[in-house]
Amino acid sequence: MCFKTLPVEFDDRGNATLRGGIPNPYDVTVAKPHLARSDVERREGIERLVARNGHIKDMNMDPVTRIAGALAVHVTADLEKGAYLDSHAQATLFRGYEVILMGRDPRDAIFVASRACGVCGGVHAHAAAYAIEQAMGICPPPLGTVVRNMTEAAEMGYDNPLHLYLLAGPDYSEAVIKSSNPELWPLAEKWSCVNEHIHGFKTMADLMTALNPLTGALYREGLEFTRLSREMVVLLTGKYPHPENVVPGGVSTTLTLQTLNEFHSRLGKIFDYAQRMMAVWDDIPAFFYEADDRYQFVGYRPTNHIDPGYWDDPYAYDATYENCNAWGEKRWSTPGVVIDGELVTTRLTDINIGWEEFVEHSYYDESSTSRYSHDMLGNPLSPYHPWNKRTLPKPGARDWKDKYTWACTPRWDRKVVEAGCYSRLLMTAMAQKLPASDFISATGTSMRLLVPKGEVGEREVEWRVPERWNAFERNRGRAYHYLFSQLVALESLLEAYKLMKQGEKRVAALDPSALEKAIPKDERVSVGWWGAGRGWLTHHLVMDKGKITNYQICTPSTINASPRDPWGQPGPYEEAVMNTPIIEDVSDPARFTSIDMLRAIRSFDPCMPCTTHVHTGEGEVVREVNTCSCGGD
Amino acid sequence: MADRQTRSPVREPRTPAQELLDELGPVTQFHDTSHLGAFGMPSGAMTEDMLSPVATASSPTRFGPLEKVHAFWFAGASCDGCSVAVTGASTPSLESLLLGAHPGLPRVVLHHPVLNVESGAHYLRPAEQAIAGELDAPYVVILEGSIMDELVANAAGGYWSSQGEEPWGPNGELRPVTATEWVARLAPNSAAMIAIGTCATWGGIPSAEGNPTGAMSLMDFLGKDYRSVLGVPVVNVPGCPPIGDNFNETVAAVLYFLQGFGPLPEFDELGRPAWLFGETVHRNCVRGAYYEEGSFAKEFGDPECLVEIGCWGPVVNCNITSRGAINHVGGCMNAGGACIGCTMPGFPDKFTPFYKRPPGSMASTTVSRMVGSVIRPLRKFSNNNLNREVRWDRQGATPSAFSREKSEPSALSHASHKFYDTLRRSSDTARNDADVWGKRDEAPSGGSPPSRA
Numbered sequence A: 001m002c003f004k005t006l007p008v009e010f011d012d013r014g015n016a017t018l019r020g021g022i023p024n025p026y027d028v029t030v031a032k033p034h035l036a037r038s039d040v041e042r043r044e045g046i047e048r049l050v051a052r053n054g055h056i057k058d059m060n061m062d063p064v065t066r067i068a069g070a071l072a073v074h075v076t077a078d079l080e081k082g083a084y085l086d087s088h089a090q091a092t093l094f095r096g097y098e099v100i101l102m103g104r105d106p107r108d109a110i111f112v113a114s115r116a117c118g119v120c121g122g123v124h125a126h127a128a129a130y131a132i133e134q135a136m137g138i139c140p141p142p143l144g145t146v147v148r149n150m151t152e153a154a155e156m157g158y159d160n161p162l163h164l165y166l167l168a169g170p171d172y173s174e175a176v177i178k179s180s181n182p183e184l185w186p187l188a189e190k191w192s193c194v195n196e197h198i199h200g201f202k203t204m205a206d207l208m209t210a211l212n213p214l215t216g217a218l219y220r221e222g223l224e225f226t227r228l229s230r231e232m233v234v235l236l237t238g239k240y241p242h243p244e245n246v247v248p249g250g251v252s253t254t255l256t257l258q259t260l261n262e263f264h265s266r267l268g269k270i271f272d273y274a275q276r277m278m279a280v281w282d283d284i285p286a287f288f289y290e291a292d293d294r295y296q297f298v299g300y301r302p303t304n305h306i307d308p309g310y311w312d313d314p315y316a317y318d319a320t321y322e323n324c325n326a327w328g329e330k331r332w333s334t335p336g337v338v339i340d341g342e343l344v345t346t347r348l349t350d351i352n353i354g355w356e357e358f359v360e361h362s363y364y365d366e367s368s369t370s371r372y373s374h375d376m377l378g379n380p381l382s383p384y385h386p387w388n389k390r391t392l393p394k395p396g397a398r399d400w401k402d403k404y405t406w407a408c409t410p411r412w413d414r415k416v417v418e419a420g421c422y423s424r425l426l427m428t429a430m431a432q433k434l435p436a437s438d439f440i441s442a443t444g445t446s447m448r449l450l451v452p453k454g455e456v457g458e459r460e461v462e463w464r465v466p467e468r469w470n471a472f473e474r475n476r477g478r479a480y481h482y483l484f485s486q487l488v489a490l491e492s493l494l495e496a497y498k499l500m501k502q503g504e505k506r507v508a509a510l511d512p513s514a515l516e517k518a519i520p521k522d523e524r525v526s527v528g529w530w531g532a533g534r535g536w537l538t539h540h541l542v543m544d545k546g547k548i549t550n551y552q553i554c555t556p557s558t559i560n561a562s563p564r565d566p567w568g569q570p571g572p573y574e575e576a577v578m579n580t581p582i583i584e585d586v587s588d589p590a591r592f593t594s595i596d597m598l599r600a601i602r603s604f605d606p607c608m609p610c611t612t613h614v615h616t617g618e619g620e621v622v623r624e625v626n627t628c629s630c631g632g633d
Numbered sequence B: 001m002a003d004r005q006t007r008s009p010v011r012e013p014r015t016p017a018q019e020l021l022d023e024l025g026p027v028t029q030f031h032d033t034s035h036l037g038a039f040g041m042p043s044g045a046m047t048e049d050m051l052s053p054v055a056t057a058s059s060p061t062r063f064g065p066l067e068k069v070h071a072f073w074f075a076g077a078s079c080d081g082c083s084v085a086v087t088g089a090s091t092p093s094l095e096s097l098l099l100g101a102h103p104g105l106p107r108v109v110l111h112h113p114v115l116n117v118e119s120g121a122h123y124l125r126p127a128e129q130a131i132a133g134e135l136d137a138p139y140v141v142i143l144e145g146s147i148m149d150e151l152v153a154n155a156a157g158g159y160w161s162s163q164g165e166e167p168w169g170p171n172g173e174l175r176p177v178t179a180t181e182w183v184a185r186l187a188p189n190s191a192a193m194i195a196i197g198t199c200a201t202w203g204g205i206p207s208a209e210g211n212p213t214g215a216m217s218l219m220d221f222l223g224k225d226y227r228s229v230l231g232v233p234v235v236n237v238p239g240c241p242p243i244g245d246n247f248n249e250t251v252a253a254v255l256y257f258l259q260g261f262g263p264l265p266e267f268d269e270l271g272r273p274a275w276l277f278g279e280t281v282h283r284n285c286v287r288g289a290y291y292e293e294g295s296f297a298k299e300f301g302d303p304e305c306l307v308e309i310g311c312w313g314p315v316v317n318c319n320i321t322s323r324g325a326i327n328h329v330g331g332c333m334n335a336g337g338a339c340i341g342c343t344m345p346g347f348p349d350k351f352t353p354f355y356k357r358p359p360g361s362m363a364s365t366t367v368s369r370m371v372g373s374v375i376r377p378l379r380k381f382s383n384n385n386l387n388r389e390v391r392w393d394r395q396g397a398t399p400s401a402f403s404r405e406k407s408e409p410s411a412l413s414h415a416s417h418k419f420y421d422t423l424r425r426s427s428d429t430a431r432n433d434a435d436v437w438g439k440r441d442e443a444p445s446g447g448s449p450p451s452r453a
């Protein structure tokens, strides 16, 4: 393991130290990634082009719909060359949840943090619980962890079809294809679906008709299955999206055989559906790649991904930072970082110490601190690390060269990484460290998943690491992740039966009065590593004298929607848009819909509510008027 | 900012909505549609136009005057959880509202950022038409999430939450338009302003102590005197998240009334649907009888009443225990979650820290423990008797292998049950002496045992 940009070295045992002799080793002018040209120069060049050429359009799409929350995307499109020359992703919402958490009793964190996002339900409540448990040293009993895994796996069962059919699906529907890509429709009518025997659609045109918003059969089936999975979740959590059952040290679910059976019976209906879902999202890329090779580049980005893992081993997880590398690697979904297609680490400590968040292009004042120079194991930390971060919101005028979004800029080793539920497949496939299972295995380049028999027969399917990450592979990966998560639900359910068979009843470590007594009075620092519908989720917590003194949430869509970093590297949405060819017919510029960009953006499953969360230590708004006038628009 | 959050709305001459509009000034122009082209409209048609062939009912099958209603959905400081809750609803479901497939209801033309096919300026075109008074049907505005104090952000040249851009800047330049501003501009001509979820109804988490945005509820924003064009004050469907069915049912109930066949829906003094929020959640709680008998959960996960592990149910207006969270499944206490009062105006700050018994419950739990210590054994006693067939009493033995451990009732309990039976049957008309001439005295197989009474 080594960092390429940050001056951090590792000894044989994996302990990190700062390379000696570098003054200000974390300064943005010292440790910088290699870049061809500066972003400001590039933007100025583009503005000159726009001024001169009529076929270059500078447009802002605000709001981008069929995503969760508020996102706008600005593009500069060269309609003659068929290229997006520039792109800016703007998160247009700030709510200040972390500020609200600061200064509170840690027992408030779970229910307050949960409200950071209502799209994928309980993920924030869980991440907050993990952060508190680490800070307070409370380890949930195995059944508590198993219930959490069941909950969170079932939640993915809602999240993935919601995205594939309600949000992204319409972009591939008859309604959109006939209007945006009319040249594809006759091809679709002729194209016989490879997987007709599984999903039942004879031609691609039939399949596309089923994707039509609200009226299409696949759209409606997807909506129904989101409801079924939500029923599974509320059996354990009481309500959806915000769970009522998450407590520090476990859960408060009253678990009976009825609970398990009701969960089980609903899960049993899902596997046939998962087969159909994968069949649909295998056929769509096959058709598009065949129709036009350029679709390989819609939403393309190099394979740079990050994920902190998901779903704990109930016997390995001990809620400590000290042992996090051991229990982290035993998660159903392995933590890891992949850079340029290489798995560089699976250790949570490496993931943590390489993490920084910048605000150069976001509506915040700079406020990195040097409060913590090392983590609890003595590994060096950056002043931009979330434990050191004290972000001051500062609403101001939009300027593409300066500040233009409420999202901040997380980077790992100062590289642009992407988060997604499909990143779980990638890490787990490459690392080959997942627990032994009859249903899930990893080969180094693929995941093999055994679908248990439902009304249709059992089947083994394989998800292979794609050669090129693009919009189609993200959607395909999401369909396979649906099955992966439901198999984790099955494995966890079986574990719950086993524990119940052993007479195990405890679902939480402490009762309420013991919990109150366990709140430490000294200073504690911790992190909850968890996952969301879109991948990565972390809550970094600092508490002192029994109360929360700093709280930093980092969500997958913050990572993906991030603006330029201090070196001008565009965030994942921006990069993906700039790599996207304009394939739609724009011979008449008035007919330019920007569908290729929309497919690229939506393939990330943007979820903005929790993207813009990050906040001030003071809770005070800096009211000074931003004097930079808008240069770019 | 503190003064803006604490001053009295009663003494303040202008509502926050008026203040914002005064600051921003009137709007005169909108996007030039001829310049928009197809940008952001991949299906070449608005969602409404795509659906209207399937969604429109011919006049003979309409039950009332309305053919369609526009619904503008705006998100302030929200987590989108209310939208998610509504997609889970089934009474009626979202899709049946949008497809005009709920008999008697007008089709609902929903403008929702998570669902619509078109993006960008096209998406906001109907909202512009509503402001200009050019919309082809009445509209309602639904707000999810709280209203943030945009005056503060505006003074710094920015915004907290924006949705779209309009040519409302100086000299007709495009500028981001906040959700708050859209709501303020749409409210005067709206048929109803509906707040969904606790953030929009009472401010909720975004307005909790220590918030930096000055977040407030829709009522706080529009003020006490607000009335829609139908004369209705702000309607509030709280919950964090709300139960999707509570919201859809409220919308449907209002429409049933407007179509002329439904009763006038009743709203309580805070604008909540009274038939949904009139009871405390405790009254319909599946664990309520544990409270009555004085049995309380000690550990998380225990099956008894949750009040001592932090449940506020007895003083919270909510119907989740009877309605369930989705498709009648779930419910906080049903699953083992203590009520944290998420439907209440006092949420969250009047309920924190969580996982701690409400101090006020002390008196009533002490009383119920005392009563319970008497009631519980008596109930157990009767319950034991009712768990026996009459035949077993007669035979003096229970033929169940599961119950081998259980001893037969003592002579004393046998006698008390007999006494109890006498009481029970004291007014039983089967004891009257009419001649039951329709049946033989003796059944062929010997019949049932003679009554002990």
Ligand code: SF4
Residues within 6 Å of the ligand: B281, B282, B283, B285, B286, B287, B288, B289, B291, B304, B305, B306, B307, B311, B312, B313, B314, B333, B339
């Ligand atoms: S769990 Fe809560 S709502 Fe239910 S009986 Fe106890 S106090 Fe009432």
Ligand code: SF4
Residues within 6 Å of the ligand: A239, A244, B239, B240, B281, B316, B317, B318, B319, B320, B332, B333, B338, B339, B340, B341, B342, B343, B344
């Ligand atoms: S029972 Fe309490 S916490 Fe649960 S939904 Fe109702 S008000 Fe909210």
